[in-house]
Amino acid sequence: MQISPSNLSADFANLERELRRISNADWAHVDVMDGHFVPNLTLGLPVVEALAKVSPIPLDCHLMIDDPDRWAPQYAEAGGSSVTFHIEAAGDPRRVARDLRAAGARAGMAIKPGTAFAPYADLLPDLDMVLVMTVEPGFGGQSFMADQMPKVREVREAVRRHGGDIWVQVDGGVSADTIEQCAEAGADVFVAGSAVYGAQDAAAAVEELRALATAHRHG
Numbered sequence: 001m002q003i004s005p006s007n008l009s010a011d012f013a014n015l016e017r018e019l020r021r022i023s024n025a026d027w028a029h030v031d032v033m034d035g036h037f038v039p040n041l042t043l044g045l046p047v048v049e050a051l052a053k054v055s056p057i058p059l060d061c062h063l064m065i066d067d068p069d070r071w072a073p074q075y076a077e078a079g080g081s082s083v084t085f086h087i088e089a090a091g092d093p094r095r096v097a098r099d100l101r102a103a104g105a106r107a108g109m110a111i112k113p114g115t116a117f118a119p120y121a122d123l124l125p126d127l128d129m130v131l132v133m134t135v136e137p138g139f140g141g142q143s144f145m146a147d148q149m150p151k152v153r154e155v156r157e158a159v160r161r162h163g164g165d166i167w168v169q170v171d172g173g174v175s176a177d178t179i180e181q182c183a184e185a186g187a188d189v190f191v192a193g194s195a196v197y198g199a200q201d202a203a204a205a206v207e208e209l210r211a212l213a214t215a216h217r218h219g
């Protein structure tokens with residue numbers, strides 16, 4: 001069970017220091033927003049490149065951008081160890097996933113709350129992770145959408161049938177109050193922004209989340 005704290009809730013004026021606060025996490029979740037795919041704009045390639053040089057843990061880049069077909073592989077080249085694109089934005093998602101792997105990254109596909117998984121299940125052979133959004137992408141600190149748990153179960157079942165080392169990630173409103181149901185539904189990678197960076201002791205928050213998820217691991 002892996003924890004990936006989101007830097008969207010971190011102090012953007014001190015991103016390196018904020019990475020050190022979560023050095024006990026498994027991944028550093030980097031929310032890339034272009035102001036088009038989502039109504040918010042955060043950071044891009046130059047910042048990801050700089051963070052990759054100083055981060056004590058690997059970068060998990062979540063691309064909430066238009067045209068990932070063009071840009072996604074460049075995030076892998078910039079140092080993203082895992083790069084996730086949104087299926088709603090991809091022109092040729094299988095090509096994007098293969099380009100990400102060719103660039104040395106784990107390839108992730110994200111699906112918004114209103115998007116069904118079934119039409120894209122045949123992409124699993126080219127994927128290393130499926131991200132089920134548990135909020136509408138664009139902002140941190142939103143309420144957790146429990147109605148996405150059936151989709152997490154559906155993805156977990158498809159991954160089980162397919163076999164292979166494909167991870168199931170959830171992102172949005174994940175906290176000590178909501179992580180258990182995510183784990184029971186089948187998630188094994190957990191993004192948490194405000195629950196970690198809003199805590200006095202971010203490292204302790206990471207440990208608590210990991211312990212709760214592990215105690216409620218799906219069957």
Ligand code: DX5
Pocket residue numbers: 006007008009029031062135136137138139140141142171172173174191192193194195
């Ligand atoms: C939202 C981002 C999330 C967000 C999570 O679009 O993709 O990663 O930062 O923040 P919390 O955990 O506060 O909901």
Ligand code: ZN
Pocket residue numbers: 006029030031062171191
């Ligand atoms: Zn995210």
